[in-house]
Amino acid sequence: MIFLREINPLSLKLLERIYRQSQHHQVRQSAHFLILASNGVELEELMRIFKVSYKTIYNWSNRWESAGIVGLYNKPGRGRKRIFNPEREVQIRNWVKQEPRQLKKTLQKIKSEWDVEVSTETIKRILRNFCMSWHRMRRDVGGEPDPIEYKEKSAQLTEFQRLEDEGKINLYYLDETGFCLIPSVPYGWQDIGEYLTIPSRRSSRLNVLGIMNRNHHIETYVSSQSINSDVIIACIDAFFPQVDKPTVIVVDQSSIHTSDMIIDKIEEWSERGITIFQLPAYFPELNLIEILWRFIKYQWIEIDAYKNWQTFVASLENILREFGKKYVINFV
Secondary structure, three states: OOOOOOOOHHHHHHHHHHHHHOOOHHHHHHHHHHHHHHOOOOHHHHHHHHOOOHHHHHHHHHHHHHHHHHHHOOOOOOOOOOOOOHHHHHHHHHHHHHOOOOHHHHHHHHHHHHOOOOOHHHHHHHHHHOOOOOOOOOOOOOOOOOHHHHHHHHHHHHHHHHHHHOOOOEEEEEEEEEEOOOOOOOOOOOOOOOOOOOOOOOOOOEEEEEEEOOOOOEEEEEEOOOOOHHHHHHHHHHHOOOOOOOEEEEEOOOHHHOOHHHHHHHHHHHHOOEEEEEOOOOOHHHOOHHHHHHHHHHHHOOHHHHHOHHHHHHHHHHHHHHEOOOEOOOOO
16 A cells, blocks of 8 residues: 555646656656556556556655655666767767678677677667668669769759649650569568568569659550660650650660660650650669659568469559559659
8 A cells, every 4th residue: 555645636737747748758657657546546556557566656656755746757867877988889880880780790899899798789779879770771873973963964853843843844754673573572560579471482574664754644564575775765656656745754874775776766756845864873763763663562562462473463563553543652
């Protein structure tokens, strides 16, 4: 049994506000305890609710009796002491950046340099304080981008988008990608200790050429054969036999977009009102259709679709067919 002075209505109102709004879990927990205790909840029930011992309940009550609201908060100096000073924490971050995949190597350096043994969880807490997180790396496309060219091309692309919004031009994004039964492994919510699996096996490759605009209109060519410059030319001629206003098609600088065959068609397309706008090298992310490919591979293809080739192809074709209806992207 615990003895708690009666909490007046003003203090109780303040406790309820602290319980709802405090950023500190320990403070919210203490306030919640006092609210329940003032309502007559028995000691055993309080211990069960908060999963604490009698001693903890006694300490919470004693701090309230002696210090009131101030007793909800830890005094300066309480809590876990820092193992490393700020300078050493910066050094730990630098070591992790040298070996970002293996925290054990950082632990070895800490042991050898400072003769301190800590757990990987301690290192993770330090890294989170530096706003670092564990996430996928990205492949480097190779080469160094030209910042001046990027700035100029990015400004041109922004102007094209403005003209499209005003209805003065048509703006499309062209690219190719491939799909097979070896999935792009996505993130997903799972029970701790559980790992959902996705079927994976070698298979044929389904190649897709897409020409898309920001209004979710897409034209696609799907084939098990390779996509080359001949296919791109045939698709542009087929998808745009005539245009009702100037039309800009954005492409990256892959070899099939810059071949002699493509260059030979530039003048003819220009006379028909079609402009091929090449993005700067090493900046494929400016091509918005890349976003579509990522959505398909990481979010929209259902896990069950990887069970067999026929189901997989049907799922992919359905996504392409329903793009703009069931499957939508907000191109900001």
